[in-house]
Amino acid sequence: MNYDEAKTKFVSTWGSLGTLWGINKAMAQIQALLFISIKPLCMEDIMEELKISRGNTSMNLRQLMDWGIVTKVIIPGERKEYFTTEKEVQELARVIAKERSRREIKPVVKVLKEVSSIADDGTEKTKELIKQTKALHDLTETADDMINKLVNQKQNWVTKSLLKLIK
Amino acid sequence: MNYDEAKTKFVSTWGSLGTLWGINKAMAQIQALLFISIKPLCMEDIMEELKISRGNTSMNLRQLMDWGIVTKVIIPGERKEYFTTEKEVQELARVIAKERSRREIKPVVKVLKEVSSIADDGTEKTKELIKQTKALHDLTETADDMINKLVNQKQNWVTKSLLKLIK
DNA sequence: TCAAACTTTCAATAATTATTGAAAGTTTGT
DNA sequence: ACAAACTTTCAATAATTATTGAAAGTTTGA
Incomplete structure (x- = not known):
């Protein structure tokens, strides 16, 4: 199993576990993706990796932020917003x-x-x-x-x- | 709050908690109903109390039995089957x-x-x-x-x- | 062996929940 | 003040999950 396979497997498995703690698949997958990312990701990144729409990404990021799991990161000189998750x-x-x-x-x-x-x-x-x-x-x-x-x-x-x- | 109100409240609340442990509403409600019943109930009883169909009752009872939570009780002289749940x-x-x-x-x-x-x-x-x-x-x-x-x-x-x- | 009494199965349907995408909203640099 | 770059909202739609009900199946007593 190489990096990409392992990554996909992790993200989709963690996503399906979402139900276990009462959150939806997309939300769990976004968190999973950020969890193993070495740098903050923007909306485009997430949409592309998970093949989900902009609206879906926006709404689920919002909920993750409400929960305090994901935080917005401002990268100087960049217009768009980036996101990271709690790593502990x-x-x-x-x-x-x-x-x-x-x-x-x-x-x-x-x-x-x-x-x-x-x-x-x-x-x-x-x-x-x-x-x-x-x-x-x-x-x-x-x-x-x-x-x-x-x-x-x-x-x-x-x-x-x-x-x-x-x- | 009288007995019937309390009973209804308990059954529906416990039913909605079903998602918490990954079972559906009807299944959780059947279990709740049996849990506070002082005698075993038959399919008719359950259908009537919960206002659910025969098929639904049958399928969910089956799953509860598969889990080992509900057991079939045979009452001598009675043709139909009765059910109880684990009370501990x-x-x-x-x-x-x-x-x-x-x-x-x-x-x-x-x-x-x-x-x-x-x-x-x-x-x-x-x-x-x-x-x-x-x-x-x-x-x-x-x-x-x-x-x-x-x-x-x-x-x-x-x-x-x-x-x-x-x- | 038949028929009444009951249970199970499962395709159709309903209810619920998630997702899309485009319009509206916001922010920022000039 | 404007327009480009970006985000949010939300009605419409899709996907998923639960429920029904009637036909098929089973068991039992006479």
Whole structure:
């Protein structure tokens, strides 16, 4: 496998993993492309490499910037804008996890709390609903906390030592 | 909020969370419904509660059974089939994480390993590709390992004490 | 072995989500 | 103030994914 093959393989695989953290293919691919690029890229570069339209590129770059993963770079003497991505995987993971938690997990935890707090009218079905949603609430909240805490540890040794602990 | 409101809210919220673990809405809703039901339900019950078609119900039940989350229950004297879901949240989380890892994370880890193992031809761009995909490989693999290990600990105290550790 | 009771399959359709491309908007140098 | 160089917006369209419903399949009891 040569450089170009490896690059294409990486970009498309990382793109398809997008769903795993709730972003679309193009967005994930743009990030992947920037992630392995040795210099900032402009819109043309990205459009050409990924064969996507200008509008698509613009919209997805915007979202990546909103997330704080991609930043605009101004190159003196150049009119057009260039882009780079966060190069530290640890930091990348932090941002993604944080965003995911905020957008998707937190609202669910909130609903679970509400539902598990309804008045116990004494019927078996209500008891079951309360019991099960409470269990789900605890699990979800704990998992969310853990992910956030883990991912906020910037030093990699924490992850490694934890992993050893639970082996 | 009374029982029926709470139930509807829970089922639809849990359904929309489906994307988070890579299953579709109907599948997540069926599971949610069974999760708070005090007795096994048949296809009619599910169709009626969720207002979905017979075909949809059948296909999604099948997939839930393939995942090992839902099991068929035979009620003596009854012709039709009944279904229940795993009621332990811990076990539920285990199955979901395992499935997700197998279907989505493992293949990506494999590709990252391949890509990061290409020959270093000495160019800067190749070095960068290798370096970055290697970092991603390590992170992804570590995260995957952690999730699997954590989720395999059936006792809840492990999670709790770990959480304390990293607070 | 038949028919009633039930489940599965799958082509057609609907719903959702991503992408395009061209017009409108913005910025910059002269 | 203008025009060139660039970016953004968004309605239209395409691609993808989920859902339906009816026909085919299966099981069971008499």
